[in-house]
Amino acid sequence: MERIYINMLSFALGVVGFPDLFLDLIKPKTGGINLHSDQRVYLRCIMRFVAMYGVFPRGYGKTYDEVLGMDLVAIFFPDIDLAMTAQTKENAAELIKDKHTEIMKHFPILQNEIEGKEKFSKGDAEINWKSGAKIDNLANAQTSKGQRRKRINIEESALLNDELFQDALKPIVEVPRYTIGRLGVVDPCELNQQINFFTTSGFRGSDEYERNIKMLNDMIQLRGEIVLGSSWFLPCWYGRGSTKSQILKKKKEMSPIAFAQNYESKWVGCSDGALVDINKLMICRSLVSVQNKAMNDEEEFYLGVDVARSQNSSNNQSSVSVAKVIRTKDKTKIITIDIVNIINIPNILNFTAQACRIKQIQRVYNARGVVVDGNGLGAGLIDELLKESFDPITKEPLGCWDTINDDNQPEVQDAIKIVYNLKAQTAQSKIVTTFIDMVDSGKLRLLQKRGINDFTEKENDNFIDSVAPFLETDAFFEETANLKLKHLPNGGVTLEKVVKKLDKDRVSATIYVLWFINEFCRDIYNNSDYDFDFDI
Known part of the structure; x- marks a missing residue:
């Protein structure tokens, strides 16, 4: 026994x-x-x-x-x-x-x-x-x-x-x-x-x-x-x-980074000279839900737009980053800047169609300013934004815009001054350091990470409004992790990609609008308050 x-x-x-x-x-x-x-x-x-x-x-x-x-x-x-x-x-x-x-x-x-x-x-x-x-x-x-x-x-x-x-x-x-x-x-x-x-x-x-x-x-x-x-x-x-x-x-x-992570089991990005501390950027992903439109006139939105210099397809793919400013009760200080949505405009659209889409986005958010990279291809988009646009389906007028920081002439006199024509090269160092500061301080908030299985059937049925913004934020995260700081001989800094064929249009659109808010809009809290000196 x-x-x-x-x-x-x-x-x-x-x-x-x-x-x-x-x-x-x-x-x-x-x-x-x-x-x-x-x-x-x-x-x-x-x-x-x-x-x-x-x-x-x-x-x-x-x-x-x-x-x-x-x-x-x-x-x-x-x-x-x-x-x-x-x-x-x-x-x-x-x-x-x-x-x-x-x-x-x-x-x-x-x-x-x-x-x-x-x-x-x-x-x-x-x-x-x-x-x-x-x-x-x-x-x-x-x-x-x-x-x-x-x-x-x-x-x-x-x-x-x-x-x-x-x-x-x-x-x-x-x-x-x-x-x-x-x-x-x-x-x-x-x-x-x-x-x-x-x-x-x-x-x-x-x-x-x-x-x-x-x-x-x-x-x-x-x-x-x-x-x-x-x-x-x-x-x-x-x-x-x-x-x-x-x-x-x-x-x-798939993007090279997404494939490397999901199928090749490679830890990607750069550890030396990284643009931001990846752990702090992960903490920034705290927003639970997407906001697809302004809920009232008191909410404060700004748009950042970048026309990508894509190496994968035609060079006219744009990203729009929607930033919502959360202020203290007395409106004197910014608490957080929430990137509530990132919208990708397909590269099959020409600049006229892209301008219409950007104006539609501005209308649903009642955005107070639109920051556009006016270098290179962006100049073509600026030209179209300064023309009168019409909805391609309903033929509803979308208005004509004017720039608020240069002498470009709009097609319609007295057009609304809403476009900031950013010459990114002249302010590159400050744009980059502003983004780093936003991440380090926790002032920036992004949509949280969600897996495909985390979305409900109802959310999947409304894919563009409910699911796509989370996936675009994932792509933004990948692009950020693929960037490192490059120090210039004049003492300034710029961005350099680790994987060359991965674009950075979502990052560019976001860092432009963050810089614009931090530089010019820290004291803006009424719709009429656009009276600022926009000289760089």
């Missing part, structure tokens, strides 16, 4: 170290799943190391393996509390629900280990096990502060900043699991306080990039941590996710 117990205990301990072999034993004859060699390594690592950092591409199946590992831990370790954290509780709940349901189909015998019925709702997921263990969800936010779990897995960790991690997430695993036997002690061989990180790659210079490097060094020094990663080649070779032809098609359609 003693030998039987010893064999059972040895088997149980072996299962913990070799979970893939245990899954082979319980796999059904039909309808199951054959684990690939990289998935076996993944599961063994998550069971053996104090901390794991996994950087994997889209379609790898990392979340499936992650939840599978959590299910097995819940079976093998009685009374343990596990949690998956993500950017929002809703996202974490959805991930647990989808992957756990899929796992139960592949390994139906595991259903016998569950106590009662799984509880899934929009913002919560809870799975109770007969072992006394529990799996639930938390958010990568201050709302998780004070929670206690024995182990946690952090999803999309590239979006995390270290200050939040140290303050709200790391203390979650402060209390270890006690054995449920007569002694009730902490097992020194157990992976108590385990925190695992899983993500697609992010930006160089971020807190998570530094954590990744630190854990890599700790792995070399045999300190109980491990870092795993792969590009799209590995899952594609095994037949998981998209096919090679599908991924190569995406490579042609």
Whole structure:
């Protein structure tokens, strides 16, 4: 009898170290799943190391393996509390629900280990096990502060900043699991306080990039941590996710940075000489919702417009950055400048059509000023803005504009003075330093990061107004991370791209309008207050 117990205990301990072999034993004859060699390594690592950092591409199946590992831990370790954290509780709940349901189909015998019925709702997921263990969800936010779990897995960790991690997430695993036997002690061989990180790659210079490097060094020094990663080649070779032809098609359609992050698992951007601190820029992404129009006459909006010098297509693709100024009650100081929307004007439109679109945007926001880069191609757009325009569909007049800082003559006399014809080269250093100051001070606010699965069906139906602004903000973030400061012989600074073929039109439109507001509009709070000296 003693030998039987010893064999059972040895088997149980072996299962913990070799979970893939245990899954082979319980796999059904039909309808199951054959684990690939990289998935076996993944599961063994998550069971053996104090901390794991996994950087994997889209379609790898990392979340499936992650939840599978959590299910097995819940079976093998009685009374343990596990949690998956993500950017929002809703996202974490959805991930647990989808992957756990899929796992139960592949390994139906595991259903016998569950106590009662799984509880899934929009913002919560809870799975109770007969072992006394529990799996639930938390958010990568201050709302998780004070929670206690024995182990946690952090999803999309590239979006995390270290200050939040140290303050709200790391203390979650402060209390270890006690054995449920007569002694009730902490097992020194157990992976108590385990925190695992899983993500697609992010930006160089971020807190998570530094954590990744630190854990890599700790792995070399045999300190109980491990870092795993792969590009799209590995899952594609095994037949998981998209096919090679599908991924190569995406490579042609996506920006170089987006593809490098999502499929090549490369940390992108520049860490030395970066335009701004990428961590501070991530903190700026705090706006929850888009604003598609002015709600009243008191709201204060300005537009920044840039005509891109695109190397990918024809050179007349424009971006419009919509900036909303939030002031103190007495209107004397600016609290924040919110980029509530970034609108891309397709490059198939000529300057006449682009001018009409810009005037339409100005009308819905009742914008008080429109800053346009008048260098090069921008001069053509300025010319069209100073002509009378008509809606191409309704033929409704959109008005004629005039510049407020030069002698250009509009087509119509007494046209509204609203266009600032910016010669960016003459104020480049100040434009750049203003943007850096806005980010460092936290005065700039951008739309938050949202995944494709975070949008509701209603939002997806209204894609242009509800989803596109978040995606454009993502593109703005990519463009910013691709820029570094270049110091000029005269003591000034300018911007230089790391990846040459990636445009910077969204960044340019935004930094122009931020500079304009900071330079000329700090005291403007009435619609009639345009009486300023606009000389640079």
